[in-house]
Amino acid sequence: MKVSVIGSGHVGLVTGVCFAEKGHEILCVDHDTEKLAKLKKGESPFYEPGMNELLQKHLASKRLQFSNRTEDAVEYGQAIFICVGTPSTARGKADMTFVEKVAQTIAENLKEYRLVIEKSTVPIKTGERIKRTIARYAKGDAQFDVASNPEFLREGSAIEDTLKPDRVVVGVDSAKAESLLREVYAGFNCPIVVTSVGSAELIKHASNSFLALKITFANWLARLCEASGADVEQVVHGMGLDHRIGKHFLNAGIGYGGSCFPKDVDALAHIAEELRVDASMIRGISDMNKGQLQAFYDKIEKELWVLTDKTIAIWGLAFKPNTDDLREAPALRLIEMLKKAGAKIRAHDPVAMPNTRKLHPDLYFAKDAIDAAHGADALVVCTEWPQYRETDLAKVKAVLRVPIIFDGRNCLDRKRAAELNMRLFGIGKSAVGPA
Numbered sequence: 001m002k003v004s005v006i007g008s009g010h011v012g013l014v015t016g017v018c019f020a021e022k023g024h025e026i027l028c029v030d031h032d033t034e035k036l037a038k039l040k041k042g043e044s045p046f047y048e049p050g051m052n053e054l055l056q057k058h059l060a061s062k063r064l065q066f067s068n069r070t071e072d073a074v075e076y077g078q079a080i081f082i083c084v085g086t087p088s089t090a091r092g093k094a095d096m097t098f099v100e101k102v103a104q105t106i107a108e109n110l111k112e113y114r115l116v117i118e119k120s121t122v123p124i125k126t127g128e129r130i131k132r133t134i135a136r137y138a139k140g141d142a143q144f145d146v147a148s149n150p151e152f153l154r155e156g157s158a159i160e161d162t163l164k165p166d167r168v169v170v171g172v173d174s175a176k177a178e179s180l181l182r183e184v185y186a187g188f189n190c191p192i193v194v195t196s197v198g199s200a201e202l203i204k205h206a207s208n209s210f211l212a213l214k215i216t217f218a219n220w221l222a223r224l225c226e227a228s229g230a231d232v233e234q235v236v237h238g239m240g241l242d243h244r245i246g247k248h249f250l251n252a253g254i255g256y257g258g259s260c261f262p263k264d265v266d267a268l269a270h271i272a273e274e275l276r277v278d279a280s281m282i283r284g285i286s287d288m289n290k291g292q293l294q295a296f297y298d299k300i301e302k303e304l305w306v307l308t309d310k311t312i313a314i315w316g317l318a319f320k321p322n323t324d325d326l327r328e329a330p331a332l333r334l335i336e337m338l339k340k341a342g343a344k345i346r347a348h349d350p351v352a353m354p355n356t357r358k359l360h361p362d363l364y365f366a367k368d369a370i371d372a373a374h375g376a377d378a379l380v381v382c383t384e385w386p387q388y389r390e391t392d393l394a395k396v397k398a399v400l401r402v403p404i405i406f407d408g409r410n411c412l413d414r415k416r417a418a419e420l421n422m423r424l425f426g427i428g429k430s431a432v433g434p435a
Ligand code: UGA
Pocket: 121, 151, 152, 153, 154, 155, 156, 208, 211, 215, 248, 249, 250, 251, 252, 253, 254, 255, 256, 257, 258, 259, 260, 261, 319, 320
């Protein structure tokens, strides 16, 4: 089946290559010509495991093409996926400028039936807005449907999540739209949940906000554990074995980041407030999340006393492992706070250093994890890359000026740190090693 994808960012590109992998013929559109030039050479503009391989495979199979013209997308595929960005404005409202522009262009170029599918995370009622926009700007009387098909992919495992989803949600208001979307997903082995367009839109926001709530609950428990002497990992393990609760997304840390949770939680709160529904619980998630990083900073400051002229090694810059994405990355906020207090930073991340250098050219970018720790007054772990877990703590101790570690992701070996007489602070557990 011929499918068009408008917007070749994380969502659009992953969608495009995965549909090509399932046998569809794909046209991906993006207005950024520099990005397109890279893509046509088989180079992904962002780091995502497996992306370059699939890109090159389907450029070669000719099931994947690129264009910078939205008009081409309207002509090419009977199903057109909108995957453009919906950034946050002040107070969390989603900016729908790109979505509206795409809807207008689709309208102006509509010559025969098309199914327009919103895949970007959008506020409730966006489907209705797109429908109205296409109807208003259409030049002819070609028929169309608008559907919602939210994505649930996680950066870092986006290809796997897309090829093997837990479920596919299709929000439709016509039998034709449903049957076309069933055709798109014919090769996927998972339940297809058919809903109204509005319910599909809400499923996406509700899912992300619920996951953010789970993390925030674990982070709050961590604070309670630190105050009471309990251990948050033991507590969430005991909770998570209850199937009604589940063990996933209960890892306490330094707060969630990324391009989705912070934006989507704020957007859901905004939607609720617009509909005059009490949003205090959802607003609370966002506020607690910001407080989580502040509490971590306070812990560092309390232990190190004066931060001016202290050297801090930071392991992990991206908002999570397996990505070079720095959007809302807790590490970046922490670096800003530490710099403001006069500390010097030796940073390391397996893939996110080039992006960080653009924002903080004054940092020292280490060649590896041990190099980052060299001469530092403390080591702070912000992202739980597997290679950090595997780093020999004896080697870390040998190069640190003072053997103090703040593990913001509870990913290092506490027992080993204690054996080595290193002082290690985790999240939601008591510190080990000599005070
Ligand atoms: C999230 C959702 O997990 C996807 O289902 C959704 O499709 C996506 O947003 C989106 O809306 O596009 P993503 O932001 O890529 O995916 O990353 P997650 O793996 O969900 O992690 C988000 C943040 O939560 C990270 O900063 C991570 O470190 C943090 N986290 C996650 C925790 O602090 N604890 C956990 O237990 C899990």
